[in-house]
Amino acid sequence: MNLHHTLRSNAQTLFQRIEEIFDVPFGGDNNPLRHLGAMALYFLWIVVGTGLYLYTVLDTSIEGVHSSIGYLSVEQWYLGGILRSLHRYSTDGFMLVMMLHLVREWANRHYAGFRLYSWMTGVPLIWLAYGAGIGGYWIVWDQLAQFSATATTELLDWLPFFSTPTARNFLAPDSINDRFFTVLIFIHIGVPLLLILAVWAHLNRITKVDYLPSRRLMLGTIGALLLLALVKPAVSNAPANLALVPPELRIDWFVLFIHPLTDFTSPGFIWLLLLAGTLLLFVLPLLPQPKAAPVAVVNAANCNGCSRCHVDCPYAAITIAPHPDRPGHNIAVVDAKLCASCGICAGSCPSSTPFRSQENLLTGIDMPQLTVDMLRRQLESALSRLSGTTRIIVFGCDCGADVKKLSAPDTAVISLICSGLLPPSFVEYALRGGADGVVVTGCRPGGCHFRLGERWTAERLTRQRAPQLRARVPDERLLLVSASTHDDLSLAQALLEFRARIATQASSIDRLPPYSRRTSHHA
Numbered sequence: 001m002n003l004h005h006t007l008r009s010n011a012q013t014l015f016q017r018i019e020e021i022f023d024v025p026f027g028g029d030n031n032p033l034r035h036l037g038a039m040a041l042y043f044l045w046i047v048v049g050t051g052l053y054l055y056t057v058l059d060t061s062i063e064g065v066h067s068s069i070g071y072l073s074v075e076q077w078y079l080g081g082i083l084r085s086l087h088r089y090s091t092d093g094f095m096l097v098m099m100l101h102l103v104r105e106w107a108n109r110h111y112a113g114f115r116l117y118s119w120m121t122g123v124p125l126i127w128l129a130y131g132a133g134i135g136g137y138w139i140v141w142d143q144l145a146q147f148s149a150t151a152t153t154e155l156l157d158w159l160p161f162f163s164t165p166t167a168r169n170f171l172a173p174d175s176i177n178d179r180f181f182t183v184l185i186f187i188h189i190g191v192p193l194l195l196i197l198a199v200w201a202h203l204n205r206i207t208k209v210d211y212l213p214s215r216r217l218m219l220g221t222i223g224a225l226l227l228l229a230l231v232k233p234a235v236s237n238a239p240a241n242l243a244l245v246p247p248e249l250r251i252d253w254f255v256l257f258i259h260p261l262t263d264f265t266s267p268g269f270i271w272l273l274l275l276a277g278t279l280l281l282f283v284l285p286l287l288p289q290p291k292a293a294p295v296a297v298v299n300a301a302n303c304n305g306c307s308r309c310h311v312d313c314p315y316a317a318i319t320i321a322p323h324p325d326r327p328g329h330n331i332a333v334v335d336a337k338l339c340a341s342c343g344i345c346a347g348s349c350p351s352s353t354p355f356r357s358q359e360n361l362l363t364g365i366d367m368p369q370l371t372v373d374m375l376r377r378q379l380e381s382a383l384s385r386l387s388g389t390t391r392i393i394v395f396g397c398d399c400g401a402d403v404k405k406l407s408a409p410d411t412a413v414i415s416l417i418c419s420g421l422l423p424p425s426f427v428e429y430a431l432r433g434g435a436d437g438v439v440v441t442g443c444r445p446g447g448c449h450f451r452l453g454e455r456w457t458a459e460r461l462t463r464q465r466a467p468q469l470r471a472r473v474p475d476e477r478l479l480l481v482s483a484s485t486h487d488d489l490s491l492a493q494a495l496l497e498f499r500a501r502i503a504t505q506a507s508s509i510d511r512l513p514p515y516s517r518r519t520s521h522h523a
Contacts, residue, residue, distance in 0.1 A: 004287075011107035019447065020486060028445025028482065030217045035446060036101035038210035041199070042218060043094035046225070048192065050087040054080070055189070058139070060181045065141050066239045073235050085229030091133055092254040093225070098129060108449070112285040113292055114315055114340050121202040123281045128198055132191040133255040138184055144249050144256075146240035151259040158267035175242065205338060207316050208452060293417075294368040295339035298332050302351050303364035305330025308466060309345035312420075314451040318345060318365075332365055342450035343367045343421030347457070350467055352423040354379065355515065370417055379426060382412030383433040390437070390503045392495065393430040395422050397442040399449040401483035401491045411495070418442070420453030424460045424469040431477055432515035437502045441481040441491055454482065474510050477502065 019033045026032070032039050057080060059068035072080030102122070105111060111119040134152060138145045157165045203209050212218060237249060251259065262270050296309075300323070309332050310318045317338035323329040332345075345365045346352055352363040354376040361373035382393060388410030396403030397419040407413050416422055419442030427438045440461060442454040458480055459465035469478075479498045483491040 008107055008109065011103065012109075015104055015107050016447075016484065016486065020444070020484060023444060026217075028447065030214050030220075031446055032097070032213070032217060032221075033100070033104070034444075035210060035213045035217065036097045036104060038213040039097045039217070039221070040094055040101060041211055042213055042221065043090045043097065044196070044199070045212075046086060046090035046222070047094060048196075050083045050090070051192070053083050054087060055185070058185070060185050061178045062141070062176065062181060065139065065181055066236060069140055070236055073233060077233065081233055082226070082229045085232075085234040086225050088234040088252075089225050089228050091136065092252065093221075095129060095133065095254045098126070102126070106284070112289045114317065114338050116285050117205050118202060119285055120282065121198065121204075123278065125195065125198050125202060127278070128191055128195040130255065130258075132188065132195060134258075135184065135188045135191065137252070137256065139181070139188060140236050141181070141240050142237040143240055143246040144237050144251065146242065147246045147249055147251075148256055148259060151262060155258075155262055155267050155270060158271060205316050206451075207314060293341035295336045295341055296334045296343070296345050296365050297368055298334060298365050299362050300325060300331055302362050303331045304351075305332065306350060306364075307332070308348040308350065309365050312344055312348040312452070312456055314342070314344065314453075315340050334365070340450050341367065341369075342418040342453060343370065343416065344418060344450060344453055344456060346372055347421045347423050347460070348467065349423070352467075353425040354423075354429040355425060367417065367421065370421065372423065375414070375416075375421075375426065376429070378414050379430060380433065382414060383430065383435060386410060386412055386434065390499050390506075391435050392437050392439060392499060392502075393435045394439040394441065394495070395419065395426070397453070399485075400441060400443045401485060401487045403441060403491070405488055406492060406495060410499075418448070418450050418453035419457040420448075420450065422457060424467055427461065427469055427478055428473050428512065429515060431473065432512045434514070436506070437477045437479065437498060439479045439481060439495060439498060441483045444482045444484050444487075447484060472512065474512075476505060 015033075019031060022031045022033050028034055054072070057068065057072065059065055069084070072084050074081070105115075105119070105122075134148060137148050153165075213221075237246075240246075251257075258270065296318075303323075305320055305323060307320050307330070310320050315338050317335050317340065319333050319335070320330045321333045323331040334345075346363065346367055349364045349366075349372075352366075352372045354361065354372070361371075361376055363372045366372055379393070386393075386409070390410060392411045394403050394406055394411060394413040396413060396415040398415055398417055400419070403413040403415050419440060422440060427440070430438050440457065442457055443449065445454060448454045456465060460467060461469045461478065461480060463469055463471070479494065481491055481494045483494075
């Protein structure tokens with residue numbers, strides 16, 4: 001367990017560092033490493049789209065299959081040839097980002113608890129993807145296809161399931177016929193359909209799924225694939241000849257790596273590696289995990305069934321049902337098995353406002369470990385301790401930069417489970433309570449531990465999403481900063497610049513009147 005924790009922790013740090021390097025040229029919204037799932041789906045759509053055209057022009061007879069594909073690559077290079085190359089290279093791209101996505105989720109420990117279902121349904125995708133990819137190479141029926149078919153069946157023959165060796169089907173020229181290719185085409189279409197169905201199951205319990213990456217990332221990706229298709233088009237080797245042993249071939253290492261690995265080791269070792277690896281992926285979430293945090297709790301008396309928490313929940317953990325005590329009204333219901341304990345729902349609740357006059361603030365939905373009432377008390381305590389000429393309140397995120405390092409007599413810090421837990425009204429409350437400025441920091445775009453926390457926070461505070469920060473709050477007194485665990489210095493620098501700007505513009509920035517417990521949030 002200690003070895004696994006060390007490996008995972010080191011991998012997490014390495015992956016985060018690489019992601020942050022890619023943020024420099026791409027930015028968070030266009031960083032492919034922060035959107036690997038969306039990239040995989042994009043590559044899959046390209047594979048499916050190009051495959052549909054290739055299927056319509058393919059001759060599935062044993063004599064015509066190789067020549068029909070060759071015609072596409074040579075005579076119709078401007079359409080069929082480019083589509084064939086896109087089909088090939090997008091398959092490689094899908095395999096690459098799929099495995100990177102697996103490593104990233106493992107490194108970030110996104111495989112247990114409320115993520116268990118997504119992890120378990122994701123593991124079979126690997127087998128389906130490689131099954132479809134390897135089978136696709138057979139359809140070309142060139143020397144590489146012959147090599148792959150022979151190597152695959154020899155690998156299968158090691159298993160004690162077949163009464164006669166399947167590799168015998170590729171020992172003589174007359175051992176296969178047109179029916180073989182008809183079955184092969186059927187399998188090559190059927191397996192991707194299963195793959196698409198499995199992808200749907202994989203994403204079933206996740207809301208606001210990015211089915212496609214950003215437009216800029218899509219255009220850049222398709223542009224790179226088209227350039228690759230023109231510079232190095234996918235072409236066939238010589239036709240397969242079962243009477244001859246294929247010469248040394250250049251293989252696609254993204255899809256066919258298993259064949260040279262089998263030659264280097266043995267079929268038994270490969271099956272041990274594949275089955276042990278698959279079993280490990282399934283068992284990993286069942287290993288001892290850190291104690292789960294308390295889940296969100298609904299207060300029936302304060303929930304009006306507005307459904308904002310349902311809409312904002314990243315993991316479909318909240319549903320809306322008829323209210324048990326008030327006929328004709330609805331209430332939010334939390335599924336404890338799906339709840340991420342992030343608090344995004346509490347930040348979305350319209351009753352999560354500190355301006356309410358209740359001594360003990362109760363809201364429609366709340367986090368037991370950091371209730372909205374506790375947050376208000378922390379803020380009031382922090383405001384009472386502030387001193388100096390330019391007083392700043394910093395709301396941080398436990399998954400982002402360590403805001404505690406910023407604590408000073410003129411700077412009070414409050415760290416949240418996720419920045420998405422912060423109701424926008426707390427910014428106004430802090431400014432009315434004597435703060436000269438408020439800093440809200442969370443994870444980098446695309447890097448939120450709970451997927452949507454930093455996005456919802458930014459949209460609420462920029463008045464693009466309900467509940468919104470009220471228009472009377474001066475924009476000059478609020479600073480939004482994206483900061484990961486490695487951005488402590490940049491966050492500190494942003495705070496210094498923000499403080500200097502407020503001090504310089506103090507006379508020209510409107511001040512909000514002091515709050516009172518009797519002041520209504522709607523006053």
